Amino acid sequence: MYETFFGLTKKPFSLTPDTGLFVNLPGHERCFALLIHVLESGEGFLKVVGEVGTGKTILCRKLLRFLDADQAEAYHSVYIPNPMLSSVGLYRAVGQELGLLAEQQNDHDALLSHITEKILALAELNKSVVIVIDEAQSLPAATLEALRLITNLETEEKKLVQVILFGQTELDTLLNEDRFRQLRQRITFAHYLQPLSALETGQYIAFRLGQCGYNGPALFSSKAVDLLFRTAHGTPRMINVIAHKSLMAAFADQSQEVLPVHIQRAVADGQYGQDTAERAPSLKLASWLTLVATLLFAAAVYWRLV
Known part of the structure; x- marks a missing residue:
């Protein structure tokens, strides 16, 4: 659509967690460094918590890529993308x-024993098992307890199974329940992802454009970036949605620069919070004028019919 017009090789603000577009901003860089530190130190549990759209899933994918591509000799990753599972x-x-055989997976009574045997066999090869769970706030209580039982395996030197939980803030609410006090004590590290600042929002936009082949003057004007930041509240997912629609609006105008008016059109195309109108006041005016024009037109039609 607009890629050729702006000199892009692909869409820079896709919602898919493309690790090639991972932006090493301070908060995400600190989080990834902590993930690696926890794995190397052999700690049992780590949780990464953030509001919706703050970048948990792309961090999760980046970690899995690191484990499978760069550290395959030291770790065996187990990825659970859908935690709504029974024990x-x-x-x-x-x-x-x-890699258990089908008959081993169907043997419910001995399934945990088969898993234990496989983990011990990997330990003989000096490989630790890392269980990575996305959307962990959705884990049922019984499944959380089952997860704790898997992590009981350890030697005198280190845990044989490490668990990294990625979840929304509801994960804290769940773990703070008294019945999970044993599990809570095992979580030795936690990281809380914060929204981007205004400066980081500009860096985020520029980096992703550059990774997608853009090589020219600033594509988003400073005022457009400021309005985008205030509307998206620094949330990467919302930045992606609004930036993508803004590029479409600029392309429709054949404008080589994304301006505040294009951000406003993008915002008008969706619901981005109750205070959107306050953050983009001209939208309120535009909506009011549209309503007035509609009423005047309806009145004119009525009087003609009378």
């Missing part, structure tokens, strides 16, 4: 990722 469902998902 048995979790064990079967883990078993499948560990």
Whole structure:
């Protein structure tokens, strides 16, 4: 659509978690460094918490890529993207990722024993198992307890299974329940992802454009970036949505620069919070004028008919 017009090789603000577009901003860089530190130190549990759209999933994918491509000799990753599983469902998902045979996965009574045997066999090869769970706030209580049982395996020197939980803030609410006090004590590190600042929003936009082949003057005007930041509240996912629609609006105008008016059109195309009108006041005026024009037209039609 607009890629050729702006000299882009692909869409820079896709919602898919493309690790090639991962922006090493301070907050995400600190989080990834902590993930690596926890793995290297052999700690059992780490949780990464953030509001919707703050970049948890792309961090999760970046970690998995690191484990599978760069550290395959030291770690065996187990990725659970859908945590809405029963205890048995979790064990079967883990078993499948560990390479258990079909008959072993169907043996519910001995499934945990088969998983334990596989983990011990990997330990003989000096490989630790890393279980990575996305959307962990959705884990049922019984499944959380089943997860804790898997992590009981350890030697005198280190844990044989490490768990990294990525979740929304509801994960804290869940873990703070008294019944999870044992599990809570095992979480030795936590990182809280924060929204981007105004400066980081500009850096985020520029980096992703550059990664997608853009090589020219600033494509988003400073005022457009400021309005985008205030409307998206620094949330990467919302920045992506609004920036993408803004590029479409600029392309429709055949404008080589994204201006505040294009941000406003993008915002008008969706719902981005209750205070959107306050952050883009001209939208309120535009809506009011449209309503007045509609009423006047309806009145004119009525009087003609009378």
